[in-house]
Amino acid sequence: MTPERIDLIVDGTPASLDAPPEMPLLWALRHGLGHTGPKFGCGMALCGACTVFVDGKPVRACVTPLGSVAGQAITTIEGLDDAVGAAVQAAWAAASVPQCGYCQAGQVMGAVALLRATKQPSDAQIDDAMRGHLCRCGAYPRIRAAIHAAAAQLATPTATPTATPTAGPP
Numbered sequence: 001m002t003p004e005r006i007d008l009i010v011d012g013t014p015a016s017l018d019a020p021p022e023m024p025l026l027w028a029l030r031h032g033l034g035h036t037g038p039k040f041g042c043g044m045a046l047c048g049a050c051t052v053f054v055d056g057k058p059v060r061a062c063v064t065p066l067g068s069v070a071g072q073a074i075t076t077i078e079g080l081d082d083a084v085g086a087a088v089q090a091a092w093a094a095a096s097v098p099q100c101g102y103c104q105a106g107q108v109m110g111a112v113a114l115l116r117a118t119k120q121p122s123d124a125q126i127d128d129a130m131r132g133h134l135c136r137c138g139a140y141p142r143i144r145a146a147i148h149a150a151a152a153q154l155a156t157p158t159a160t161p162t163a164t165p166t167a168g169p170p
């Protein structure tokens with residue numbers, strides 16, 4: 001694997017590194033550029049812990065070759081600065097969603113992607129969209145409640161986010 005100079009835009013800031021194009025984007029973000037929000041979980045696109053946005057679309061950074069995203073805009077959880085990102089993170093805090101926290105950056109990215117596409121998702125739509133985001137602590141009921149709370153807050157921006165967990169999927 002021969003290093004090349006690869007340019008990216010990460011959380012709105014231009015960044016460059018010398019790395020093999022085959023290197024997973026997650027490695028480049030965490031170890032090359034110091035963006036430790038995305039986490040390594042499975043390394044096989046199975047758990048969602050490494051989720052980032054590439055030009056606004058969620059991808060699993062652990063299986064995305066760095067060279068395939070050269071020149072594109074990468075957003076990590078640290079760069080979620082729009083209304084949806086703010087509402088989701090506020091709802092997460094209000095509902096005390098995280099337990100150990102390891103999966104949570106990926107969960108938040110998944111929730112933001114969902115709410116950008118679907119303003120008022122049903123339980124079934126939430127479960128379907130979040131199926132690829134695994135949580136060993138079983139925070140699923142709080143995740144679902146926080147997504148509903150964020151959706152309500154976005155629909156009524158003056159409302160204070162509240163969330164009441166209900167039974168969710170295992």
Ligand code: FES
Pocket residue numbers: 039040041042043044045046047048049050051060061062063
């Ligand atoms: S670490 Fe990428 S999906 Fe699990």
Ligand code: FES
Pocket residue numbers: 097098099100101102103104134135136137138139
């Ligand atoms: S909060 Fe611990 S793995 Fe999800």
